[in-house]
Amino acid sequence: MEVVNRLNWVTGGPQGSGVDTAANVFAKACALGGLYLFGKREYHSNIKGEHSYFSIHVSDKPVRAHVDPIDMLVVFDLETLFRHALHVVKDGIIVYDSSIEGSIDDVPTLEKRRRDELRSVLARHSLEGTAEGMLKLVEMNGVRLYSIPCHDLLHDIASKRNDPSLSKMVRLINMMMVSASLALLEYDQQLLVDAIRYIFRARKSIADLNVDAALYTYNYTKARYANTDKEDGIGYRLIAREFRDDMLLIQGNQAVALGKIVGGCRFQTYYPITPASDESEFLEANELLDGKGSVVVVQTEDEIAAVAMAIGAGLAGARSSTSTSGPGFSLMVEALGWAGINEVPVVITLYQRAGPSTGLPTRHEQGDLLFAIHAGHGEFPRIVIASGDVEEAFYDAIRAFNYAERYQMPVIHMVDKAIANCVTVCNEFNPALVRIDRGLLLDSVTNATTSTTAEAVVVDGRYSRFRFTGDGISPRIRLGTVGAVFWNTGDEHDELGHITEDPDLRIRMMDKRMGKLDLILKELSYEEQAMVYGYKSDATVISWGSTKGAILDAIDMLKARDGIDMNFVQLRLLHPFPTSRIASLLEETRLLIDVEMNYSAQLAKLLRANLQRDADYHVVKYNGRPMSSSEVYEALKGIVRGSVRSKRVVLRHGV
Amino acid sequence: MASRQFKLSDYKTDVHNDWCPGCGDFAILNAIQMALADMQIERHRAVVFSGIGCSGKTPHYINVYGIHTLHGRVLPFAIGAKLANPSLEVIAVGGDGDGYGIGAGHFVNAGRRNVDLTYIVFNNAVYGLTKGQASPTLKLGLKTKSLPKPNINQGINPVMIALAAGYTFIARAYAYDVKHLKDMIVRAVRHRGLALIDVLQPCPTYNDIYTKEWFSGLDRIDPVTGRAIPRVYKLEEQGYDPVVHNPDDEDELNAKMMQAIAKSKEWGDRIPVGIFYQNEHIPVYEERISSRIPDYLSNPPALQRIEDGNHNPYADIKRLLDEFRVGTR
Ligand SMILES: Cc1ncc(C[n+]2csc(CCOP(=O)(O)OP(=O)(O)O)c2C)c(N)n1
Ligand code: SF4
Ligand SMILES: [Mg+2]
Numbered sequence: 002m003e004v005v006n007r008l009n010w011v012t013g014g015p016q017g018s019g020v021d022t023a024a025n026v027f028a029k030a031c032a033l034g035g036l037y038l039f040g041k042r043e044y045h046s047n048i049k050g051e052h053s054y055f056s057i058h059v060s061d062k063p064v065r066a067h068v069d070p071i072d073m074l075v076v077f078d079l080e081t082l083f084r085h086a087l088h089v090v091k092d093g094i095i096v097y098d099s100s101i102e103g104s105i106d107d108v109p110t111l112e113k114r115r116r117d118e119l120r121s122v123l124a125r126h127s128l129e130g131t132a133e134g135m136l137k138l139v140e141m142n143g144v145r146l147y148s149i150p151c152h153d154l155l156h157d158i159a160s161k162r163n164d165p166s167l168s169k170m171v172r173l174i175n176m177m178m179v180s181a182s183l184a185l186l187e188y189d190q191q192l193l194v195d196a197i198r199y200i201f202r203a204r205k206s207i208a209d210l211n212v213d214a215a216l217y218t219y220n221y222t223k224a225r226y227a228n229t230d231k232e233d234g235i236g237y238r239l240i241a242r243e244f245r246d247d248m249l250l251i252q253g254n255q256a257v258a259l260g261k262i263v264g265g266c267r268f269q270t271y272y273p274i275t276p277a278s279d280e281s282e283f284l285e286a287n288e289l290l291d292g293k294g295s296v297v298v299v300q301t302e303d304e305i306a307a308v309a310m311a312i313g314a315g316l317a318g319a320r321s322s323t324s325t326s327g328p329g330f331s332l333m334v335e336a337l338g339w340a341g342i343n344e345v346p347v348v349i350t351l352y353q354r355a356g357p358s359t360g361l362p363t364r365h366e367q368g369d370l371l372f373a374i375h376a377g378h379g380e381f382p383r384i385v386i387a388s389g390d391v392e393e394a395f396y397d398a399i400r401a402f403n404y405a406e407r408y409q410m411p412v413i414h415m416v417d418k419a420i421a422n423c424v425t426v427c428n429e430f431n432p433a434l435v436r437i438d439r440g441l442l443l444d445s446v447t448n449a450t451t452s453t454t455a456e457a458v459v460v461d462g463r464y465s466r467f468r469f470t471g472d473g474i475s476p477r478i479r480l481g482t483v484g485a486v487f488w489n490t491g492d493e494h495d496e497l498g499h500i501t502e503d504p505d506l507r508i509r510m511m512d513k514r515m516g517k518l519d520l521i522l523k524e525l526s527y528e529e530q531a532m533v534y535g536y537k538s539d540a541t542v543i544s545w546g547s548t549k550g551a552i553l554d555a556i557d558m559l560k561a562r563d564g565i566d567m568n569f570v571q572l573r574l575l576h577p578f579p580t581s582r583i584a585s586l587l588e589e590t591r592l593l594i595d596v597e598m599n600y601s602a603q604l605a606k607l608l609r610a611n612l613q614r615d616a617d618y619h620v621v622k623y624n625g626r627p628m629s630s631s632e633v634y635e636a637l638k639g640i641v642r643g644s645v646r647s648k649r650v651v652l653r654h655g656v
Numbered sequence: 657m658a659s660r661q662f663k664l665s666d667y668k669t670d671v672h673n674d675w676c677p678g679c680g681d682f683a684i685l686n687a688i689q690m691a692l693a694d695m696q697i698e699r700h701r702a703v704v705f706s707g708i709g710c711s712g713k714t715p716h717y718i719n720v721y722g723i724h725t726l727h728g729r730v731l732p733f734a735i736g737a738k739l740a741n742p743s744l745e746v747i748a749v750g751g752d753g754d755g756y757g758i759g760a761g762h763f764v765n766a767g768r769r770n771v772d773l774t775y776i777v778f779n780n781a782v783y784g785l786t787k788g789q790a791s792p793t794l795k796l797g798l799k800t801k802s803l804p805k806p807n808i809n810q811g812i813n814p815v816m817i818a819l820a821a822g823y824t825f826i827a828r829a830y831a832y833d834v835k836h837l838k839d840m841i842v843r844a845v846r847h848r849g850l851a852l853i854d855v856l857q858p859c860p861t862y863n864d865i866y867t868k869e870w871f872s873g874l875d876r877i878d879p880v881t882g883r884a885i886p887r888v889y890k891l892e893e894q895g896y897d898p899v900v901h902n903p904d905d906e907d908e909l910n911a912k913m914m915q916a917i918a919k920s921k922e923w924g925d926r927i928p929v930g931i932f933y934q935n936e937h938i939p940v941y942e943e944r945i946s947s948r949i950p951d952y953l954s955n956p957p958a959l960q961r962i963e964d965g966n967h968n969p970y971a972d973i974k975r976l977l978d979e980f981r982v983g984t985r
Contacts, residue, residue, distance in 0.1 A: 032982040032983075033982065033983060033985070035982070195985045198985065199984065199985055244982060244983055246981055246982065246983040248981070248982045249977065249980040249981060249982065250980060250981075250982050251980045255980070259973055259976060259977070262971050262973055262976075263969045263971055263973055264962075264969070265960075265962030265963065265969065265970070265971070267740075267957035267958075267960050267962065268736070268739070268740050268957040268958075270736070287976060288948065288949060289949060290971050290972075291972060291975060293961075293970055293971050293972055294955060294960040294961070294962070294970070294971065295949040295951070295952065295955070295957075295960075296957075297739060297740075297945060297949065297952070297956075297957050299739065301732065301765075302761050302762060302764075302765035303761060305729060305732070305762075306729075306731075306732035306761075306762055306765070307732075309725070309726070309729045309732035309733045309736060310732045310733070310735055310736030310739070311736060312733060312736060313705075313723075313732065313733040313734060313735065313736025313737035313738075313740065314736040314737060314739065314740035314957060314958065315736075315740075316723060316733075316736075316737055317736070317737040317738075317740035317741040317744065317957075317958040318740070318741065318958040318959065319740040319741075319956075319957035319958040319960070320962060321736070321740065321957070335726055336726060336729065339725065339726055399969075426982055429977060429981070430973075430977065432968075432969045432971075432972075432973060433968070435969060436963075436967040436968065437962055437963035437967050437968070437969055437970075438967060439962075439963070479741070479958055479959075480703050480721050480723075480737055480741065480744060480958075481700060481701060481703070481721070481741055481743065481744050481958075482700060483698075483700050484700065485700065486699055486700060486719065486720055486721045486722070487721060487722075488715060488716055488721075488722040488723070488724070489722070489723045489724060489725075490716070490723075490724035491708070491724065491725065491726055492724070498722075499669075499671050499716050500713070500716060500724075
């Protein structure tokens with residue numbers, strides 16, 4: 002059977018060896034051919050040497066998550082072969098550099114447990130624990146092998162270009178192997194060339210060299226293997242389609258950065274941390290906004306300074322934010338409370354990764370939900386929102402600033418490593434769809450002699466920053482506004498902002514601040530609170546954040562393969578908790594399945610606390626790897642079919 | 657004298673002041689208000705930031721924008737506001753525990769940036785507000801009346817740290833020489849760059865060693881005049897020149913730093929106050945930003961237009977979106 006335009010392509014290699022570049026070329030080539038894709042990067046907390054890999058799930062229909070089974074594995078190092086080969090499907094393809102040889106023990110970066118496992122699998126089939134043995138085993142499993150003599154080809158290219166030093170340019174091998182894989186897929190070679198030129202657009206001579214090497218390999222591969230598949234009548238093909246140019250090929254961290262630019266963020270602070278720093282670096286690289294302002298990006302001495310500076314800038318009237326991950330957010334907590342009690346708009350973009358402490362610093366988790374909601378001593382209002390995918394991350398980044406200024410409180414925008422580091426084809430972001438709402442921020446103040454004048458904010462020469470109003474929101478001015486001054490303090494304060502310990506005033510101030518949470522639930526649209534997807538059904542999956550893609554794909558798979566209808570409720574607003582919206586969405590639900598990438602099913606705890614409703618099943622994952630649609634599909638199917646005994650299902654896929 | 661627009665009283669609030677009677681903080685507060693009046697700074701243009709401690713309450717007593725932040729975090733709050741709107745006149749104040757202890761990381765790193773603001777540290781050698789524990793400036797072996805046992809930590813040298821960190825104006829003052837302190841504040845505010853004034857501040861409640869009487873030398877009566885011999889003396893009266901004049905002259909720079917270090921180590925019988933070091937040839941952070949963002953000063957983050965008047969976003973990301981378009985070659 003020929004599979005056209007549906008492929009899970011994987012490549013890997015030592016960190017720092019150009020795996021990302023190779024995968025980016027493959028992704029760009031697919032995008033140029035009008036194909037959809039979802040690319041996932043996995044890497045160790047290491048700079049050089051440890052294994053990293055990239056999986057790209059390609060289709061002619063939108064793809065929202067990665068899948069586990071590999072259709073095509075591109076191998077240019079021993080470890081990639083040992084780590085991934087057994088995940089290649091029957092009739093799948095391994096294309097490999099023919100010079101690869103060696104035994105399992107030649108790969109010190111492979112965990113001992115994994116090495117022992119592989120050795121015993123191979124031994125069971127009376128095969129040696131070597132590259133050769135591994136290739137034999139997968140061939141027996143029905144995987145199709147294609148070897149490419151990369152070093153010979155490199156020699157040819159070197160002599161063709163009259164540059165013997167090229168024969169040692171092993172970096173080119175990545176590009177050659179990508180090229181070989183696209184030749185096997187019979188993909189348009191011009192798109193490959195264009196993709197290489199795009200990825201190396203800043204370095205023309207390097208682009209030329211890569212194009213030469215790629216074309217030479219492409220033609221070699223085609224000539225050598227041209228008719229192999231046709232004889233068998235099986236294989237994978239990628240065929241370029243007419244494409245819509247209102248699509249983007251983009252990563253989550255870039256989407257957040259673009260959202261911040263559109264949303265008016267003009268001051269961003271950060272302290273380096275994976276996976277949050279990419280966004281700040283993108284903002285800094287693009288600090289000039291084509292004559293329409295600029296973004297000042299400050300790399301601070303720590304995350305305490307990062308959040309404090311952002312708050313200071315917020316007081317001065319800038320839309321300001323900081324981006325961090327769990328360890329950094331832990332340090333920001335005291336200042337978060339300060340922003341809460343002083344009603345300062347500030348946005349914290351929280352890129353979750355696997356904790357606690359340093360945890361798995363480059364891996365996935367949604368482990369910070371309850372922390373984000375509760376972080377801080379005492380009680381103060383905040384908003385917590387979570388994006389489910391790259392496109393949402395763009396619009397949410399803008400929304401976060403609107404909420405922060407409208408409700409005058411800190412907003413925590415939760416994303417995670419899965420969204421930050423994935424690359425995907427999605428709809429073009431449309432700034433015309435968004436509005437900028439600065440709430441009660443006044444550019445200047447008016448004077449009055451009696452407090453009855455509704456719009457007057459300076460009465461008898463005094464401006465009350467924390468004036469009691471009907472809805473708890475007081476007119477706000479920037480530091481430096483003429484004709485007024487105000488005070489802030491982390492102590493409880495009066496309307497002017499001076500310290501007070503008056504018990505009655507304390508009650509009124511607490512009521513003013515905390516009352517804003519009710520206002521938020523009244524004012525935010527249902528869509529801003531929670532979304533519902535899928536099919537009419539009394540079986541509901543409930544989740545939040547980056548699991549969205551895998552769940553949507555899984556629900557579609559259930560429908561298509563098994564005729565099972567399910568729907569999916571995605572929480573967008575996590576705090577204040579949208580109790581009545583969720584209650585109404587779950588009214589018809591008889592089977593409620595909570596899906597989350599953490600150990601303790603944190604959203605389920607919120608459901609219990611706010612709705613007094615238990616999820617019937619918890620599908621959780623905490624091995625540091627994101628949920629694939631395949632494993633979510635299996636889990637949901639098992640639950641619906643009644644084959645799952647325990648209330649708690651732990652997902653384990655991922656290498 | 658020409659009539660001045662703003663009187664000293666314009667910079668005072670009617671907030672009840674709860675410092676202990678005789679606290680040196682009163683003198684520092686007066687000096688700040690006098691300096692503001694001296695410079696005729698419009699109330700709305702000045703922002704006083706503070707940390708936490710007795711000293712942290714200062715902004716509430718000054719009738720300009722006042723932001724009382726967190727323990728140790730006054731500098732990053734102040735820097736954030738200043739960078740968002742560089743036309744603000746920013747003064748940061750706080751205790752010695754606040755600035756040199758819990759906020760030490762910010763204190764050092766602020767020197768790397770040289771943001772144009774003034775930082776006044778109320779140095780009383782104790783943690784006043786938490787009842788007199790040893791602060792980072794209390795010297796080894798000293799036992800104030802608030803301590804159960806003598807201090808077994810060494811005291812730090814703020815002048816040396818500031819110098820090493822890159823502060824471009826480093827001064828010390830004595831709270832009870834209000835006029836001199838006021839002059840130091842004016843000089844610091846006018847200095848282009850990050851200015852530190854470490855103010856020796858008697859805390860009569862907890863520090864019975866560095867008292868007003870001790871600083872004025874009441875224990876040392878000149879047998880000839882019968883008068884006390886003050887411990888505090890002014891560097892400028894000794895012909896000390898703290899200013900780096902020629903930035904290209906490495907020898908001069910080294911000499912200016914060395915003399916500041918030498919002076920900063922004097923303590924006990926003779927305690928220098930005044931400007932230890934001043935170097936206006938180091939570009940301030942605002943200029944460094946301007947070198948990358950040409951209109952930064954005229955269109956700073958806090959004052960930028962971000963919507964078109966109809967709530968539509970003002971920024972245009974078309975060029976950036978084009979880069980990400982699937983079809984872009
Ligand atoms: C994070 C944190 N830890 C501890 C405290 C308690 N605390 C309040 S003031 C203070 C020390 C103040 O000493 P200093 O900074 O020298 O100011 P002073 O009172 O002497 O002016 C401490 C430790 C606090 N407010 N915040
Ligand atoms: S404890 Fe010391 S520093 Fe604090 S107010 Fe009293 S005298 Fe001043
Ligand atoms: Mg102190």
